[in-house]
Amino acid sequence: MLIIMMILTSITSTVSAKQQQKHLVEHQHNNGEHGDTEHDHQASDSALDAHDDNDQVSISSDMAMLNEIVTTKVGEGIISQKQTFYGDVTLSPENTSHITARFPGRITAVYVQYGDAVKKGQKLALVESNTSLQTYTITSPLTGLVIAKHANAGEVANEQVLFTITNTKTLWAEISIFPSQVANIELGQQVRLKTADHQLEGQITQLLPSNESAPYRIARVKFTHTSSYWFPGLMIEAEVSVRSESVPIRLPKQALQQVEGKTVVFVKQGDVYEVKPVVLGIQDDHFASVMDGIAVGDEVVIKNSYLIKAELEKAGAAHSH
Secondary structure (H helix, E strand, C coil): CHHHHHHHHHHHHHHHHHHHHHHHHHHHHHHHHHHHHHHHHHHHHHHHHHHHHHHEEECCHHHHHHCCCEEEECEEEEEEEEEEEEEEEEECHHHEEEECCCCCEEEEEECCCCCCEECCCCEEEEEEECCCCCEEEEECCCCEEEEEECCCCCCEECCCCCEEEECCCEEEEEEEECHHHHHHCCCCCEEEEECCCCEEEEEEEEEEECCCCCCCEEEEEEEECCCCCCCCCCEEEEEEEEEEEEEEEEEEHHHCEEECCEEEEEEEECCEEEEEECEEEEECCCEEEEEECCCCCCEEEEECHHHHHHHHHHHHHHHHC
8 A cells, every 4th residue: 555655646746747847948938039039039129220220310510610520501503404515716807907008008007017006096006198198197996906017108099908906805705516416505604614624705796607628617706815824726624504404402412412312402401411312403514403202491411521421331231240
């Protein structure tokens, strides 16, 4: 009898131990599932935070000032599209005078030479009239430069040109416009005339056929200058404003950056700079119109925006690790 009771007690203890072991395994399994769920939630929250960080970055006002990060509130502006042409500088016909003798006679004195600068009213020569035998003076009708001289003392002045004088401070730029380009050119368009070292502004005042048999037209730009740099025969580049349009939102192109294959700008709110993808419209060399993505009045980074892009990329790299 004692032996039977000992066997039953041993069996009961074994079953109880197995049940406790099973309960422990189930408890650990449940805890594992719960832990995994919490880990998944934490990973999800972390990923969300990383996504938020990839869209914006905080920079203090002092740090922004130190790094010369400049912003402006965006609004309307003019987009001016340009096209480049080529030509050269010529004399201005209306500021060039071909001087002849008023009456035929003998030239008794000449006071100027080729290349001399003269003033309006200055004496050029004396001529003794064949008819009256009186001597009269030929004077310059304008201030300018003697660019041709066909008069010497003792020669006879009839109807030939004795002097050609031009005001070289007022010149023409003659620009060649080929048939495929003519549709873009019209009177009054603004032009920037450029050489390697100099430039000035003007506008198209005349559209003429070519003086030669070449298949192009001539656009003339009249300009006045104070430098000896500009002279007839100088080859020039002409940048013509072929289209100007007012747009609701205009941005300097230096405000634009590429992030993940998208064109973006950085909008500032307090110390936070947020990435804003934008849709661009017409552009010129310096500005772009924005069709969508930001609104009038938004404060956008227009200088050193690449620094903010670098901060975002650095933050993204840190989260990826």
